[in-house]
Amino acid sequence: MSSQYRNIPWIIKYRPKTLSDIVNQDEAKNKVLEWLKKWPNVQRKALLLYGPPGCGKTSLVEAIANEFKYELIEMNASDFRRRSDIERIAIRASSMQSIFGKTRKIILLDEVDGISAKEDEGGIEAIKQLVEKTSVPVIMTANNPYDPSLRVLREIAEMVQFKKLSKSDMRMVLNKICRAENLRCDEEAIDYIIERAEGDLRAAINDLQAVGEGFGEVTLDRAKILLRPRDKEKDPFETLRAIFSSNYAWQARAVTNQTQLDHEQLKLWLEENIPIQYTDIEDMARAFDMLSKADVYLGRIVRTGDWDLLVYAIDLMTAGIALSAKNNVKDKYRWNKYNFPRRIQLMSKLKDVRDLRDDIAKLLATTLHISSATAINDVIPFLRAIFQVSPGYGAKIALGLGLSEKMIEFLAGASKSDVLQMYRELKKLLKASSETTISSQSKTEFLGKSVSQKDSGGKEKKSEDRKSKTGTRDLLSFKK
Numbered sequence: 072m073s074s075q076y077r078n079i080p081w082i083i084k085y086r087p088k089t090l091s092d093i094v095n096q097d098e099a100k101n102k103v104l105e106w107l108k109k110w111p112n113v114q115r116k117a118l119l120l121y122g123p124p125g126c127g128k129t130s131l132v133e134a135i136a137n138e139f140k141y142e143l144i145e146m147n148a149s150d151f152r153r154r155s156d157i158e159r160i161a162i163r164a165s166s167m168q169s170i171f172g173k174t175r176k177i178i179l180l181d182e183v184d185g186i187s188a189k190e191d192e193g194g195i196e197a198i199k200q201l202v203e204k205t206s207v208p209v210i211m212t213a214n215n216p217y218d219p220s221l222r223v224l225r226e227i228a229e230m231v232q233f234k235k236l237s238k239s240d241m242r243m244v245l246n247k248i249c250r251a252e253n254l255r256c257d258e259e260a261i262d263y264i265i266e267r268a269e270g271d272l273r274a275a276i277n278d279l280q281a282v283g284e285g286f287g288e289v290t291l292d293r294a295k296i297l298l299r300p301r302d303k304e305k306d307p308f309e310t311l312r313a314i315f316s317s318n319y320a321w322q323a324r325a326v327t328n329q330t331q332l333d334h335e336q337l338k339l340w341l342e343e344n345i346p347i348q349y350t351d352i353e354d355m356a357r358a359f360d361m362l363s364k365a366d367v368y369l370g371r372i373v374r375t376g377d378w379d380l381l382v383y384a385i386d387l388m389t390a391g392i393a394l395s396a397k398n399n400v401k402d403k404y405r406w407n408k409y410n411f412p413r414r415i416q417l418m419s420k421l422k423d424v425r426d427l428r429d430d431i432a433k434l435l436a437t438t439l440h441i442s443s444a445t446a447i448n449d450v451i452p453f454l455r456a457i458f459q460v461s462p463g464y465g466a467k468i469a470l471g472l473g474l475s476e477k478m479i480e481f482l483a484g485a486s487k488s489d490v491l492q493m494y495r496e497l498k499k500l501l502k503a504s505s506e507t508t509i510s511s512q513s514k515t516e517f518l519g520k521s522v523s524q525k526d527s528g529g530k531e532k533k534s535e536d537r538k539s540k541t542g543t544r545d546l547l548s549f550k551k
């Protein structure tokens with residue numbers, strides 16, 4: 072071994088340099104290449120590569136950048152938690168001059184599931200804005216893209232799945248490293264390392280280095296001494312599969328020590344997927360019975376704070392459900408495509424809607440000098456009626472109050488495209504106006520003169536027509 076490479080982690084030393092160094096993942100490779108070739112003429116300006124740890128997501132992007140001469144602007148979750156971090160990346164990406172003399176660039180945001188929507192100030196929202204405005208392809212990676220806090224990113228990106236690497240894929244890479252390092256490797260030791268890594272090639276390479284570097288050989292005995300069994304977390308899909316296919320109560324119960332889901336999330340995932348796994352109606356009823364009993368315990372925990380009850384809830388959700396398949400035992404082992412719980416999706420959507428309503432209420436409260444509660448109970452319902460019945464008035468009110476487009480959509484419901492179209496026209500006209508500052512009165516006159524408004528029946532009519540000549544109407548006057 073050349074001395075300059077001593078102590079370099081092998082995951083760096085043997086990082087794939089070209090696409091042909093990436094084992095497996097052909098489908099993902101083709102999808103990413105295809106998308107890059109078409110960029111910017113793509114449906115979504117970002118990709119979200121997801122899959123288990125150490126299966127080649129980051130390596131693939133790096134290999135493409137290397138092979139096709141892209142400058143890679145690469146950042147890890149810990150580097151882009153705040154809005155300002157993302158803005159810095161955007162500035163670097165948009166500068167014409169590349170520090171490496173390469174003209175094409177890719178932004179790689181690694182491990183986006185490491186950012187928390189709540190704690191990290193505006194990180195996710197800033198990524199969304201970056202993707203909306205980007206002049207450079209944006210690629211993100213995540214292990215668990217179904218984390219509720221990543222919903223926004225799932226919506227703005229095309230999802231590309233990476234598969235867990237098979238044992239033979241991993242053996243191929245480890246044997247190659249053994250040859251390059253001139254190591255004599257026992258096949259049994261390699262098998263032991265692979266088994267322990269559970270598809271994570273990064274972990275397997277690290278273990279190989281720990282057992283082999285400096286010894287000239289990799290033996291099973293040393294592997295067993297140096298490498299203790301590892302606990303790995305299962306994603307929601309693996310968790311469900313492991314619970315449903317358990318033959319013994321202890322086996323199903325043990326899954327909860329290795330899952331990314333907490334007990335509340337597990338309950339929702341099971342609720343959504345029991346009908347997918349169990350086709351026999353009695354088996355399904357038994358499983359739901361177990362889940363509902365678990366739910367009773369979880370409810371009691373919330374009411375009494377008695378966490379000792381959690382073990383019962385967990386036993387019912389795991390062992391209880393695993394052993395519910397009695398009539399059609401084969402169902403337990405059938406491979407199914409599980410669904411993301413609709414209740415989680417709905418809950419996060421409802422929360423977004425509530426937040427938006429509260430933002431509107433705050434804005435109305437300051438503008439109209441009323442309380443937020445009055446805004447919610449007495450003003451917002453009227454605004455909704457106006458926006459929906461008379462999009463023209465709605466657009467003017469929106470402009471007068473300084474509502475955002477999201478707020479307009481919330482108030483206008485089914486008429487949102489009409490209101491938004493008129494709102495944008497008005498905004499453009501206002502901007503084009505030669506006056507640099509428009510008093511609220513002249514702004515009103517201006518709006519009255521220039522709006523082409525649709526009535527509630529959808530017909531075009533010149534809005535606010537002659538009435539505007541008086542120039543006295545207030546923007547917030549709702550009378551027709």
Ligand SMILES: Nc1ncnc2c1ncn2[C@@H]1O[C@H](COP(=O)(O)OP(=O)(O)OP(=O)(O)O)[C@@H](O)[C@H]1O
Nearest residue numbers: 082085086093094124125126127128129130272273
């Ligand atoms: N498909 C693969 N082909 C070749 N090498 C791989 C592959 N997957 C992983 N590796 C090896 O494992 C190391 C880690 O891989 P990589 O960083 O690409 O994983 P990842 O999927 O991005 O993981 P994480 O989600 O934890 O970031 C790489 O340095 C590389 O040596």
